[in-house]
Each structure stands twice: as C-alpha cells, then as structure tokens.
Amino acid sequence: MNMNIKLPPTTARSFIDLNLFGRSNHQYRLEDENIFLETKDLNLFYGQQQVLQSINLSLPKHRVTAFIGPSGCGKSSLLRCFNRLNDLIEDSRTEGQILLDGEDIYQPRTNVAYLRRKVGMVFQKPNPFPKSVYENVAYGLRIQGIKQRKRLDETVETSLRAASLWDEVKDRLKENALGLSGGQQQRLIIARAIAIEPEILLLDEPASALDPISTLKIEELINELKAKFTIAIVTHNMQQAARVSDYTAFMYMGQVIEFGSTNVLFTTPKYRQTEDYITGRYG
Amino acid sequence: MKAWWGSGEPWVWLAASTVALCLLMVFSLLAFIAVQGLGFFWPAPIMQAMHHTPGTAPTRLVGEIYHQDEVPVSRLTKAWQAPFAAHQEVTRYLIKVGNREHYGLDFRWVLKAHLQDIQYPPTLSVVERLEWGNAYGDIEALQENGVTIAEGEAVWEMLESRLQRTRDLRQQIKQIEKQPLGRIHFQLEKLRLQARKLSLQHRLTPEKIAEFETQRREQEALSQQLHDQLAVLHQAMQRDSLLLREMQGQHIVIPLAKVVQIIQPNRLNGMEKLHYYGLRLWHFVSSDPREANTEGGVFPAIFGTVMMVLIMSIIVTPLGVMAAVYLQEYAKPGFWTQLIRISVNNLAGVPSIVYGVFGLGFFVYLLGGNIDAWFFPEAAPAPVFGTPGILWASLTLALLTLPVVIVATEEGLARIPRSLREGSFALGATQYEVLRYTVLPMATPAMMTGLILAIARAAGEVAPLMLVGVVKLAPSLVLDNNAPFLHLDRKFMHLGFHIYDVGFQSPNVEATRPLVYATAFLLVLVILVLNLTAFWIRARLRERYKSLETM
Numbered sequence: 001m002n003m004n005i006k007l008p009p010t011t012a013r014s015f016i017d018l019n020l021f022g023r024s025n026h027q028y029r030l031e032d033e034n035i036f037l038e039t040k041d042l043n044l045f046y047g048q049q050q051v052l053q054s055i056n057l058s059l060p061k062h063r064v065t066a067f068i069g070p071s072g073c074g075k076s077s078l079l080r081c082f083n084r085l086n087d088l089i090e091d092s093r094t095e096g097q098i099l100l101d102g103e104d105i106y107q108p109r110t111n112v113a114y115l116r117r118k119v120g121m122v123f124q125k126p127n128p129f130p131k132s133v134y135e136n137v138a139y140g141l142r143i144q145g146i147k148q149r150k151r152l153d154e155t156v157e158t159s160l161r162a163a164s165l166w167d168e169v170k171d172r173l174k175e176n177a178l179g180l181s182g183g184q185q186q187r188l189i190i191a192r193a194i195a196i197e198p199e200i201l202l203l204d205e206p207a208s209a210l211d212p213i214s215t216l217k218i219e220e221l222i223n224e225l226k227a228k229f230t231i232a233i234v235t236h237n238m239q240q241a242a243r244v245s246d247y248t249a250f251m252y253m254g255q256v257i258e259f260g261s262t263n264v265l266f267t268t269p270k271y272r273q274t275e276d277y278i279t280g281r282y283g
Numbered sequence: 284m285k286a287w288w289g290s291g292e293p294w295v296w297l298a299a300s301t302v303a304l305c306l307l308m309v310f311s312l313l314a315f316i317a318v319q320g321l322g323f324f325w326p327a328p329i330m331q332a333m334h335h336t337p338g339t340a341p342t343r344l345v346g347e348i349y350h351q352d353e354v355p356v357s358r359l360t361k362a363w364q365a366p367f368a369a370h371q372e373v374t375r376y377l378i379k380v381g382n383r384e385h386y387g388l389d390f391r392w393v394l395k396a397h398l399q400d401i402q403y404p405p406t407l408s409v410v411e412r413l414e415w416g417n418a419y420g421d422i423e424a425l426q427e428n429g430v431t432i433a434e435g436e437a438v439w440e441m442l443e444s445r446l447q448r449t450r451d452l453r454q455q456i457k458q459i460e461k462q463p464l465g466r467i468h469f470q471l472e473k474l475r476l477q478a479r480k481l482s483l484q485h486r487l488t489p490e491k492i493a494e495f496e497t498q499r500r501e502q503e504a505l506s507q508q509l510h511d512q513l514a515v516l517h518q519a520m521q522r523d524s525l526l527l528r529e530m531q532g533q534h535i536v537i538p539l540a541k542v543v544q545i546i547q548p549n550r551l552n553g554m555e556k557l558h559y560y561g562l563r564l565w566h567f568v569s570s571d572p573r574e575a576n577t578e579g580g581v582f583p584a585i586f587g588t589v590m591m592v593l594i595m596s597i598i599v600t601p602l603g604v605m606a607a608v609y610l611q612e613y614a615k616p617g618f619w620t621q622l623i624r625i626s627v628n629n630l631a632g633v634p635s636i637v638y639g640v641f642g643l644g645f646f647v648y649l650l651g652g653n654i655d656a657w658f659f660p661e662a663a664p665a666p667v668f669g670t671p672g673i674l675w676a677s678l679t680l681a682l683l684t685l686p687v688v689i690v691a692t693e694e695g696l697a698r699i700p701r702s703l704r705e706g707s708f709a710l711g712a713t714q715y716e717v718l719r720y721t722v723l724p725m726a727t728p729a730m731m732t733g734l735i736l737a738i739a740r741a742a743g744e745v746a747p748l749m750l751v752g753v754v755k756l757a758p759s760l761v762l763d764n765n766a767p768f769l770h771l772d773r774k775f776m777h778l779g780f781h782i783y784d785v786g787f788q789s790p791n792v793e794a795t796r797p798l799v800y801a802t803a804f805l806l807v808l809v810i811l812v813l814n815l816t817a818f819w820i821r822a823r824l825r826e827r828y829k830s831l832e833t834m
Contacts, residue, residue, distance in 0.1 A: 083709060090616075117711035127702040129721055130828040140710040143720060176827075189706070196710060 028246050028261040033060030036230045037082065037200060042096035044077055046089060051077045053254045054096070059200070059247075064222060064231040066245035066262065068238060070277065073251040075234045076124075079202045082232065083119035084112050101199070117144070120193030120229075124205040126185035128177035128192075133169050136177045136188055140196035155195050162228075163191035164221055183214025190221065194229070201225065203233040207240065219244050238278055242266050250274045313807065320800030324563040326548040326556050329407040329419055330378070331530075332398040337365055344398070345407060345419045345530035349390065349793065350377035363394060377793065381409070381417040382529050389416055390793045405550040410527065411543040413573060416794070418537060420529040422545070426536070427523055438525075442545065445523050449539045452520045459509055459516075462764070467506045469765045474499055480661035567801060576755065576784055577791045581802055583757055587673070587775035588809055590761050591752075592742050594677035594771075595684070599737055602681065603688025604723075604730055610689070611696040612718060624693075631686035639747025642679030647671055647751060667772050673761050674771035676752030680744060684737035691736060695729020696722060725828050731821035735814055742810045745779035753780040755788070778806040 037059040044052035052074050059065045067075040077086065084105060086092045097104045105115050117140070128136050135142075137156045146152065156173070160166040165187040169180070177188055186206055193201060203222070207215040222231060222244045235241050241248055242262060249259040250273075258265060258274045269275045287293070327347040335341040354375050356367040367373060374395035383389050410418040425433040425441055433441050478495050481487040520540040527535045543566075546559055570580035606627075614620045651668035659667040668674070699722050707717040745753075754774040761773050786799040 085705060085709060088705065088708060113711045113713045113716075115711075116709055119709075121709040123702060123706065123709075125702060127700070127706040129703060129706070130725060139707070139720070143710065143712045143716045192706075192710065 027263050028060075028063065030058060030060065030247075030260075033058075033063065035059070036061040036101060037232075038099040039078075039081075040097040040099065042078075042081060042094070042098060044074075044081060044086065044095075045091075045093040047091040051254055052081070055256055057249060057256060057259060059230060059232055061230050062226055062228075063246040064226050064233060064244055065247040065249065066241035067232065067234045067249050067251060068236075068241050068277070069251035069257075071236075074254040075251050076204050078251070079121075079204050079232060079234055082200070082202055083116050083121055084110075085116075085121070087112065117196050118199050119202060120196065120198035120200070121202040122186070122189050122193055122204065122206045125209050126182060126189050128180070128185050128188055130176065130178055132174050133177045133180070133188065134173040137191050137195050139192060144196070156191075159191040159195040160188075162194055162225070163187045164217065164224075165191055181214070183210050183217060186210060186214065186218060187221065190218075190225075194225070198229065200230040200232065203231065205234050205236060208236060215240070238280075250277060252277075313804075316800050316804045316807070320797060320802070320804040321564070323797030323801060324560050324567065326409075326546060326551060326559045326563075328403050328549050329409060330401060331404055331407060332401040334393055334397055335399055336397050337362060341399070343530045343532075344378065344380065344391070344393065346378040346380035346391070347409075347419075348376050349379045351375070359394075363397075366396070379417070379419075379794075380530065381419045382415075382535070384415045385529065385533070385535075389791065403549045405547060407549055408527070408545055408547050410525070410537060410545050412537065413541045413543060416574065416578065418527055418529065418535060420527045420535070422525055423528050423534070424526040425523065426526060429524075431526070445539060446542065446545070449520055449523065449542070452516055453540070456513060456516050456520075459513055464506065464509050464513075465759075465763075466765055467502050467509070470502050471499065471506075474502070476661045483660055568805065572756065575790065576781065577789050577795045577798070581776075581778065581781055581805065583760060584776040584778045584781040584802070585805065585809060586760055586762075587753075587757065588742060588778045588806070589813070591673055591677050591680070591748075591775060591777065592738055592813055594673065595680045595741050596734055596738065598677060599681040599684050599688055600730065600734055603685050603733060603737075604692050606685070607689045607692035607696060608718065608723070611693045612714070612722070627686050627689050631690070635683055635744050636746040636750075638679050638683045639750035642675055642682070642747060642751040643671070646675040646678055651675065670772075671750065671752040671774060672772045673752050673775045676748050676775070679747050679751045680741040683744065683747065684741050687736045687740060688730070688733035691733030692726060692730050695726040695732070698729070699725050728821050728824045728828065731817055731824060735817040735821070738813050738817060739810065742813060743779060743806070745777070745783060748777055748780060753777045755780075755784050778802055778809060782806065 035058045037057075039055045039057045042052055042055040043050065055078060067078065069075050080086045081094060081098060082100075082105075086094065094106055096106075098106060100115070100118070104110075129139060131139070134156055137159050138152045141152055141155055157166060157170075160169060165184060168184060169188075172179075177185065180188060186209075190201075190206070207218045210218065219240065222233065225231060226246075233241075233245065245262045247260065248262045248265045250257045250265065250269075250271075252273055258269060258271050265274065266278060269278065275281075327349075329345060330348055331343065331345050333341045334344040352375055353372045356364050356369060356371050356373060359367075359373070376393050376395060376398075378391050378393055379389055380386060380391050381389055406421050407419065408422050410422075412418060422438055423434065424431045425438045425445070474495055478487065478492070481491060517540075521538060523539040525537045525539065525542070525545075527537055529535055544559075544562070548556070548559075551559065567580045568585065569582050571583060572581060573579035610620060610624060610627075614623075647670065651666070651670065651672075655662065655667050655669040703721055703725070704717055707721040712720065752774055754776065757774050757776045759770075759773065761770055761775050762768060763770070782799055782802045785795045785802060789795045
C-alpha cells in the first residue's frame with residue numbers, strides 16, 4: 001500500500017498452505033466491501049518520534065482484519081488510534097483523519113468518551129477490575145448511568161454468553177474476577193467490551209498471554225463475534241492471523257507495507273519483506 | 284574465615300541483631316511503663332513500726348512503703364548521720380502515711396535503721412477518700428448522726444451496705460447534676476443569649492421580654508425543685524461516718540460521703556487483691572480526676588484524645604485525598620507541580636509547635652474571632668469560637684498531618700496499573716469516572732495507610748495542643764446530650780497533656796509519679812487501639828483488591 005520504502009517484488013508462489021488451518025480459500029475483495037473504518041494519511045508522533053507514517057487503510061464491516069509485523073512496528077499504536085487511547089499519552093500528536101462510519105473521530109468536537117463506547121477494546125494482558133465478575137461486565141453500563149437491575153442482569157448474561165463464558169461463571173458472578181483463570185479473564189474482558197454494544201472491537205494481542213486451549217477458545221469466539229462486530233486484531237502469531245482474519249495488514253517500521261485479503265497475502269505476498277516475515281525468515 | 288566474610292553472613296547477623304536490639308528496646312520501654320504504671324493499683328500492704336530518730340521520743344508510723352533506695356550517709360541531715368560511718372550507704376524508705384489534712388504531706392522519708400518492731404497487723408485499714416487523699420489507721424467505730432452504732436470488728440458487718448447506700452446516693456446526685464440540672468443551666472444560658480441577640484438587633488419587644496421571662500421563671504422553678512431534691516440527698520449522705528484512729532492515736536471522723544473505698548490490705552488474699560486491683564484500674568480509666576489531677580481517673584483525657592483524633596481524621600482524609608488526586612491525576616507534571624510536591628513533603632518536617640502558633644494566630648484569633656463577630660455577637664465579651672477549643676485543635680493537627688496523607692495517597696494512586704485505567708477509559712469512561720469507579724476505590728488502602736500514619740503522629744502530639752485547645756481540667760465533655768450534642772467550641776483534656784500536667788505541674792510529685800506511668804501506658808494503648816482499628820479497616824480493603832500486585 002505504502003510506497004515510501006522501495007521493495008523488490010516477490011515471485012508468486014504459495015508460502016503457507018492455508019488449507020492446513022481448515023479455512024476456505026475465499027478471496028475477499030475490498031471493492032465488494034462495506035467500509036466501516038478508514039484512515040487517511042494518518043501520522044502519529046510520540047514527542048519527536050514518529051510512530052506511524054501516513055497510514056491509509058480501510059477496515060471492512062463485519063470482517064476480521066489482522067495486523068501483523070515485528071515488535072515495535074506500530075500495530076498496537078495504530079489500534080490505539082482507533083479509540084483515541086493515545087490521547088492519554090503525554091506528548092502524543094496525531095495528524096490525518098480516521099473516519100468511523102464516515103465521521104472523522106479526530107475532530108475537536110468529538111466526544112471521546114462517546115466514541116469509546118462505539119469502539120470496544122481488549123488488551124494484551126487481561127485487565128479485569130478488582131470487582132466481581134458481574135460488576136466487571138456491568139461496568140460500562142454503570143458509568144453510562146444505567147441502574148435498572150433487570151437491564152443490567154440481561155446485559156451481563158447476554159454478554160457473557162456471547163463471550164462463551166456464561167456456563168463457566170454463572171454460579172460465581174459475585175466472586176472477584178481476579179480469581180478466574182487467565183483465559184476466562186480474557187473472555188471476561190471481551191464480555192465487558194461487548195456489553196456496551198460497540199460497533200467495532202479492537203483486540204490487541206488478545207491471546208498472547210494465554211495457553212493454547214484458551215487461545216483456541218478466543219479464536220473460535222472471534223469467528224462468532226464477527227457476525228455482529230467489525231474486528232481489528234493485532235497478533236504476533238502468524239498462524240493465528242491466518243486462522244482468524246479475512247484481511248491482513250503487514251506493518252513494518254510505522255508503515256503498512258501490504259494490505260489485502262488474508263488468503264492472497266499469505267499465499268502470494270507482493271513484497272519481499274512480507275514474504276520474509278510470514279515465512280519466519282525475519283522478525 | 285575469608286569465605287565466611289565473603290558470604291555476607293556477618294552482615295546478616297549484624298542486621299538481625301540490630302532488629303533484635305530495636306525490638307528489645309521497644310519491649311523493655313513498654314514493659315517498664317506498664318510495670319511502673321500498672322503496679323500502682325495493686326493493694327500494697329500497710330506497715331506499722333516505731334520510728335526512733337536520735338534525740339527524739341519514738342513515734343508510731345503507719346503507711347505503705349512506697350519506694351526504697353540506698354543513700355550515702357553524707358547526703359543525710361547532720362542529726363541522722365551520727366551512728367554511721369561516713370562512707371556507708373544506708374537504706375531509706377519513702378513511706379506514704381496519708382492523712383494529709385493533719386500532716387501536710389502524704390509522704391515521709393525514713394531510714395530503715397530508725398524503724399523498730401515492723402509489723403503488718405491485719406486490722407489496719409486504708410480509706411480512699413474523695414478529698415485529702417488516703418487515710419491510714421484502725422477503724423474504731425461506725426457512727427450514725429454522730430451516735431456510735433458499731434465498734435471494732437462489728438463495723439465491718441455493717442460497713443459494706445452503708446457504703447453502698449452512700450454510693451447510690453452519690454450516683455443519684457451526679458445524675459441530677461448532670462442530666463436535668465445541666466440541661467436547665469444550658470437552657471437558661473440559651474435564653475439569655477437569645478434575649479441578648481434580639482436586643483442587639485433592636486427586635487426585643489416587650490412581648491418577647493415577657494415570654495423569655497416566663498420561660499426563665501419556669502426553668503428556675505424547675506431548678507429550685509432539683510436543688511431541694513439535691514439538698515435532701517446531700518443531707519441523707521451525711522448520715523453515716525467512720526471513726527478512725529490514725530497512727531499517732533488521734534481520732535478522725537470521716538463521713539462516708541467522702542469515702543471511695545475502704546480495704547484492709549493485710550487481710551486480703553490473692554484473689555481479693557486481684558479483685559481490688561481490677562476495681563482500682565477500672566476507676567482509673569472510667570472516672571474523673573480529683574484533687575488537681577493527682578487522684579482519681581483519666582476518663583475525660585481518654586475521651587478527649589479519641590475525639591480529637593476522630594475529628595482530625597474526618598478533616599484530614601478528604602483534604603489530603605483531594606490534594607493528592609489533583610497533584611497526581613490532574614496537574615500537568617512540570618516545574619510547578621514538582622515544587623508543590625516538594626513543599627508538601629517539607630511541610631511534614633516543620634516542628635509541631637510552629638503549627639500550634641499558626642493555629643492560635645490563624646484559626647483561633649482570626650477565624651474564630653471573626654466567626655464570633657459575625658455569628659455570635661450576643662455572646663460577647665465571652666468568646667465562643669474565638670478561644671482555643673477542640674475544633675481548632677483538630678484543624679491544627681489536620682494541617683500538621685496533611686502532608687503524610689497526601690504523600691501516602693499519591694503513592695497509592697501512582698501504583699494503580701496503567702492497564703486498569705486504560706481498560707476503564709476504553710469502556711467510555713471520562714477521567715472523572717475512571718477516578719471515581721476504578722482508581723479511587725483501589726487507592727483506599729493507600730489512603731488508610733496515610734490515615735494510620737496521621738493518627739500515629741497526631742495522637743502523640745502535645746506541644747501544639749497546649750496553644751489551641753487542651754486544658755488541665757475541662758468542666759464538660761465535648762459530646763453530651765444537650766443539643767447540638769457535639770460541642771466543637773469546648774476545650775478538652777488530652778492524655779499527652781495530662782502526663783505533662785500530672786508529672787510536672789502537680790503539687791504532689793511523689794503521689795503522681797505512678798500516675799504518669801499509668802497515663803503514659805494508657806496513651807500508648809489508646810494509640811495502639813486507634814491504629815489497630817485503622818489497620819483492620821485497611822486489611823479488609825486490601826482483601827477486596829488482593830492479587831492486585833500480580834497485574
């Protein structure tokens with residue numbers, strides 16, 4: 001996508017047998033999609049340091065878009081632009097536009113708290129509040145001032161069901177969430193995020209701190225959730241990206257090198273750098 | 284050997300023994316205070332002896348051996364030095380002989396060598412009195428309206444019931460004085476102030492005057508009734524008295540009305556002694572002081588200390604927490620924030636008496652004076668808030684302990700993991716909501732730590748309090764059942780100041796020395812209880828946020 005770095009094209013050849021992961025080799029095409037989130041010439045600075053360089057991306061609605069790339073390439077920072085979490089960092093500065101459902105979220109009159117209700121986020125390490133399971137899920141509603149017991153109860157249940165955690169915790173809703181296992185905690189965070197009915201979910205390496213079985217559960221969950229939400233996921237795990245995503249963006253040093261249908265990107269990457277990264281020769 | 288040094292083992296030993304030394308010092312300090320203070324309440328045996336000093340006729344001496352030491356002969360008066368060699372050391376007793384109204388002093392120094400025929404006869408009694416301290420001697424008779432009704436051993440059969448009767452009467456009198464009579468005085472003063480207020484505002488109409496007058500008459504009539512009742516009770520109290528033969532054979536009449544307790548310690552067995560020990564200890568913590576604080580209890584001082592600490596906590600916690608929240612969460616880090624932070628830290632090092640002076644000048648005179656001028660003009664010239672009182676003392680101490688609370692809370696806030704704040708922000712919380720629902724609840728243990736440190740520092744302060752509200756003897760407690768119940772303008776007593784007063788300002792130094800220890804021990808105990816309560820609350824809060832450290 002971005003041409004700031006000149007890269008030699010690769011030879012067209014299949015690098016990873018995607019059928020291995022039991023997915024169809026359907027090739028998604030951006031032209032057919034309904035674009036939900038779009039960045040236009042997005043630059044991000046932390047102080048003097050430029051972290052993101054003119055990012056132009058389109059995230060289609062109800063699709064899973066994976067961001068891969070070596071550590072420090074800016075994938076997490078990009079994700080944190082989508083809900084303006086970078087605002088919390090001293091000296092951070094953003095240029096360009098991010099259109100969410102056609103509206104620029106970096107306008108001065110944007111209500112950031114309201115924006116974040118539409119953009120749910122799950123972090124690398126599970127970060128449940130030191131409250132009960134129930135209160136963790138109800139947190140977002142409570143700060144919106146919702147007090148009706150019935151509505152809270154319903155939302156907690158549906159969110160926990162949607163995060164396929166309900167059966168495991170329905171008898172311990174009043175217990176401290178810190179007592180759950182890591183995998184359960186991470187699904188609790190997902191339940192917490194979807195309880196406020198966002199339109200897009202940002203997952204920042206959601207399985208990196210989990211064991212393989214919990215990881216699998218999270219991946220299955222992502223597959224189910226995409227029917228309702230647009231999902232952006234940052235991952236270090238190439239196979240995970242291949243397994244769960246419809247689109248993949250490969251980032252390197254603050255730039256998006258290549259972006260496209262996962263099947264295309266993993267089988268016939270356009271650039272040498274992408275090829276090196278996904279075959280494990282680099283990064 | 285070299286390997287042993289290199290292993291660091293000696294340093295471990297050194298560190299461990301330093302800890303042991305510190306513990307030893309703390310415990311021996313506490314043990315010393317406890318033994319000195321608490322031993323005082325144990326019923327001591329009463330000695331009887333002939334006191335024979337060179338050149339005088341022998342006299343009978345009755346009393347408790349209070350203290351014993353060895354002195355070089357050269358320190359004795361000339362007359363007493365005669366039979367001893369110049370460099371000898373002789374044993375000297377301090378004997379509490381009581382009967383202060385006769386002998387002027389409770390105590391007498393005597394040499395062991397001058398005492399002959401030391402005995403502990405079981406008939407000797409000690410009478411603890413409301414006035415003039417203890418009386419020692421033999422009880423000869425019990426009198427009713429001046430007529431002897433029992434003599435010798437027979438006295439003891441009737442004594443307890445009659446003592447109980449006077450105790451009950453005394454209790455009744457106290458109730459009347461405290462409750463209805465106290466309330467009438469309070470009402471009368473209120474009426475006077477109301478009338479004065481209206482007259483200052485030129486709204487004192489003749490009808491109002493008449494109204495106040497009728498009310499005043501009502502209250503005074505009530506008061507007269509009560510006074511009549513009291514007179515009857517006092518009369519009844521005077522009925523019984525004891526005839527006591529003191530050590531030199533004089534007879535003393537002691538009205539039972541003035542008696543707290545009579546025991547014959549030489550006759551008591553261990554269990555009975557323990558019973559009296561508990562009783563005296565209970566008297567000490569539960570009753571008012573008597574005889575210029577040299578006798579009686581310290582209850583008002585305990586109450587004042589606790590009240591002051593509580594009021595201070597209520598003031599300092601919100602102030603400190605709010606300041607810390609602003610500094611840590613809202614203020615932009617930079618030169619000025621850092622400057623403020625350093626200044627706050629340095630405030631903790633300002634000597635406490637300086638705070639006392641500030642409290643007197645700013646709170647008492649400026650603030651209190653103006654409050655009086657604006658809200659209580661009718662009370663003039665008597666000040667209401669323009670004089671030292673518990674509110675100003677608590678405020679001064681709150682100021683003194685504010686830095687501790689700020690620093691502890693700031694540390695607590697800084698420790699809340701960033702991931703939790705971000706988690707909350709990501710759910711659409713504003714900064715206020717993040718603080719309110721996530722950060723502040725999790726920082727409560729740190730706030731409690733600040734409060735614990737503040738209490739520890741405040742409860743032991745005496746110097747600033749002397750300027751802003753503590754008195755030797757407060758006529759009434761800060762809390763009573765006259766509206767508005769909590770009287771923040773009142774002066775109060777404080778255990779720390781009580782120690783100073785009893786120890787250094789007392790006319791009867793020997794008598795009060797054990798009280799100093801006992802009060803000191805009590806102060807330590809009160810602080811311990813206050814701290815333990817705070818610790819307990821903090822432990823419960825921590826329980827709720829446990830495993831926070833793993834994140």
